[in-house]
Every structure is written in structure tokens, then in C-alpha cells.
Amino acid sequence: MTVRIRKYSWQLAPRHIRNIRQKVFVEEQKVPPELEWDDTDEIADHFLAVLPDNTPAGVARLFSTLGETAHIGRMAILPQFRGQGIGETLLRHLISESAGQYQELKLSAQQHAIAFYQRAGFHVCSEPYDDAGIPHLDMRCLGPGLLNPQESARRPYPLILGADTQSWLFDNERSMLDLMDSMVGQAGKRLWLYDRILDHDLYDRHRFRELVSGLARRHRLSEIRLLIHDDQPLVKRRHQLVELMRRLPSRIELRLVNNDYPCEDQPFMLADQEGVVFRHDFDRASGFAAFTDSGRARLLAESYQRMWDAGRRSLELRELPL
Template sequence: MSVRIRKYSWQLAPEAVRNIRQSVFVEEQKVPPELEWDDTDDIADHFLAVLPDNTPAGVARLFSTLEETGHIGRMAILPEFRGQGIGEALLRHMIAESAGRYQELKLSAQQHAVAFYQRAGFHVCSDPYDDAGIPHLDMHCLAPALLESQAGTERSRPMLLGEDTQSWLFDNERSLIDLTDSMVGQADQRLWLYDRLLDHDLYDRQRFRELVSSLARRHRLSEIRLLIHDDQPLIKRRHRLVELMRRLPSRIKLRLVNADHPHEGQPFMLADREGVVYRHDFTRPSGFAAFADSRRVTLLSEQFQRMWDVGQHSLELRELPL
């Protein structure tokens, strides 16, 4: 169905924005009014989806509390217009609005709507919880700009680990970072990383550190292996991953490549049994990411394991103070 999206501040929003939320959330879903209406409305952009004859059909809001993070919420489509692609159009529009503004998008999804958001490129990042008597899960998208660049393609569940069967090519650092973080953010147990060194621009970032920390603490079988050629930059300058490794030594381990044994000439990262980010060489941000390529991950896992088994411990890192 053809639909237009209009953006308003709360102060200038037409009555339809409030009416749709009142109808869907308060009357249909029985959300208490004191929970539905909050101060966030004053700082949010409000989006209204209208049909060609200007009939209001759906709403949503987008706001930011941190410079690099946008929050999507209060998405509601009137019952008579559901199942016609209006929600998808509204969500795509907000992703496009966010592409040049935010590096990350977050939302709280009602449990029944998780698949809807997964089709747009969001993935679950929490256990279920209750909000206004309705089961919810937190979801986020760590690469809105990449999603926007693929708008109009036939990707199914883009960047969803274990589901997205099409590779993503990258040739710049921003895309490499977004794909790397999207992969790590979905890993459930295993992260194996092979590189020449733990480059500070790529790996010594707060968001990457938080994602690795979350994976390491997820459960007792979490396994993070860092295999590098050169540890000297880590000794000369503090690194978030080294600090994290020394706090969680049973979950995060680092070894140095043994130069006397065969080793790979291209860096890669493996997430669980299906995800891989592969670069063509150590010096350029050029390569591909595959979120559902178990065959390639198996082959690279075997190569990684051989290098790991003959790898050496970094004695200097072990002696650094916390």
C-alpha cells in the first residue's frame, strides 16, 4: 500500500498522533495512561503514516539520549491497516532518518513483534521482561547506515546471525566496525579473533569492549580467544580488551602466533559456528562479512585451532598492573 510519512515535534503534531496511540496502547492493549504518556514525547520526533487520501494509519517516535544512539518507540498501526506494509514503511523511514545521525538504534519490542523487527535488521539483546503487563525484549541495530544502503534489496533478516545468507562486502573502516560489532553483539558463546595486532581504532573502542564483556559474562561456557602477532602496542598503551581480559581470565584468553609454524596471511573473526568477518589483508579495511556461513567458519576454525595450539603466551602482558 502506498503510504507517506510525515515528521512532527510533539508541540506541532496533529491530534491523530495522540489518538492512534490512545486507541492502540491504552484502549486495545490496556496500557495504563500514566505509562503511555511521558516526558520523552517532548524531545522526540514523531512520525505519522498517512494513506494517499490523508487518512492517518500509524505512528512512531524517535529520540536520542546519547549522541550516537537513537531510540525507536511507541510504534502503533491501527487495526484496520495492519498487514499492509505500513509498519515496514514506517520503520524503514526511521532507519533512513537515523543513518546519518546515529551509529546505533535501540527499541523495546513486544514479544509477538520480534520477527517484524528482525526482518528490518534488528536483533534481540535481552531476556524477556514485563512492561505494562506485556512481554517485551530489547533489540538493537548496530549499523543503521548499512541497512539504509541496502534499502530496496531482497535481503531476508539482514545481519541476523544464522539467518542472513548473503555476504556483506566492505571497503572502509566504518562498515568494517559496524559489521564487526553486529556480529559480536549476537554471538552466544564463541568469539575467535585473529589479527596482526589489536588495532586501537578497531578493537579499543567502548562499544566493542561492552559487547565483548557481555558475551564473556553470558554463561560459564563463553569462550573468547584473541590470537595476534604483535603484543608490543598493548604493552605501550592501555587497551580496553587487555583490561577486560585480566578481569575475566577464564573467559578471555590471548596468545601470540608462533612464527616458526604455518600461519594465515589474512585476519578474520569467527562468531559462534556461523558468523565470519574476513579481511583481505592486515593493513586495509577491505573484505566481507557472512552471518550464516557454517562451512567457511568450520574451515577457518580448523586453521585457527592449529595456530592456537602452537601459540605462545604473552609474559609481558601478564605482568602489567591492572
């Protein structure tokens, strides 16, 4: 079905937007009116999905309070139009609208709709919680700029660890960072990283540090390994991962490659048992990411383990003050 999406400010929004939310959330789902109508409406962009004959079918809103992060909310399709792909069209429009502006999208999903949002590239990032008497989970997409319509159309679960079965090729730093962050954000226990140095542009970023910190605290058996050739850049300049490692020494460990033993000449990152981000060389943002490739992940893990066992600890980092 052909659907058109129209964008409005709250001040100029047609009554259809309020009517659809009233019918779906307040009347159908029994959300208290004082929770449905809030001040966020004033700062949000509002989207209305209409059919070819201009019949209103669905709504959503998009707003940002943190600069790089945007929030999708109040997404609703009228009962008689559900199951026809209108919600998917509306969501993909919101992703496209955000791609050039925001590095991250967040939303609060009703539990029954988790798979719907996963098919659009969102992954779960919280435990279940109650909102207006309805079970919800927080979800996010860490690479909206990657999800162009062509990519989304051929991937049933884009960017989802353990479900996206097709590799992503990248040849620029922005795409590589989005793929790295998407991988780390979904890792449950294991993150193994191998590189020449912990380059500040790649790894000394606030978002990356927060994702690694979340993984380190998520599970008591979390294992984060950083294997590098040279620690001197870390000694000369403070690094967020090093500070995090020294605060969580039982979860995060760094070793230096022993050059007397064979070592890989291409950097890579492994997430859990199946996620891989592989670069063709140390100096270029060129390579591929695979969210479901247990065979390649196993082979690289075996090589990593050999390098790790032969590696040594950094004495200079240990002596640095916090």
C-alpha cells in the same frame, strides 16, 4: 500501498498522533495512561504514516539521550491497516532517518513482534521482561548506516546471525566496524579473533569492549580468543580488551602466533559456528562479512585452532599492572 511519512515535534504534532496511540495502546492493549504519556514525548521526533488520501494509519517516535544511540518507540498501526506493509515502511523510514546521525538503534519490542523487527535488521539483546503487563524484549541494530533500502529489500533478515544468508562486502572502516559489532553483539558463546595487532582504532573502542564483555558474561562456557602476532603496542598503551581479559581470565585469553609454524596471512573474526568477518589483508578495511556461513567458519576455525595450539602466552602483558 503507497504510504507517506510525516515528521513533527510534539508541540506541532497533529491530534492524529495522540489519537492513534490512545486507541492502540490505551484502549486496545490496556496500557495505563500514566505509562503511555511521558516526558520523552517532549524531546522526541514523532512520525505519522498517512495513506494517499491523507488518512492517518500509524505512528512512531524517535529520540536520543546518549548521542550515538537513538531509541524507537510508541510504534503503532491502526487495526484496519495492519498486514498491508505500513509498519514495515514506517520502520524502514526511521532507520533511514537515523543512518547519518546514530551508530546504534534500540527499541523495546513486544514479544509477538520479534520477527517483524528482525526482518528490518534488529536483534534481541535481553531476556523477556514485563512492561505494562505485556511481555517485551530489548532489541538493537548496530549498523543502521548499512541498511539502505536496496540492501534491506533483498535480504529477509539483514544482519541477523544465523538468518542473513547473503554476504556483505565492505571497503571502508565504518562499515567494517558496524559489521564486526553486529556479529559480536549476537554471538552466544564463541568469539575467535585473529589479527596482526589489536589495533586501537578497531578493537580499543568502548562499544566493542562492552559487546565483548557482554558475551564473556552471557554464558558460563563463553570462549573469547585473541590471537595476534605482536603484543608490543599493548604493552606501550593501555587497551580496554587487555584490561577486560585480565578481569575475566577464564573467559578471555590472548596468545601470540608462533612464527615457526604456518599461519594465515589474512585476518578474520569468527562468531559462534557460522559468523565470519574476513579481511583481505592486515592493513586495509576491505573484505566481507557472512552471518550464516557454517562451511567457511568451520574451515577457518580449523586453521585458527592449529595456530592457537602452536601459539604462546604474552609474558609482558601478564606482568602489567591493572
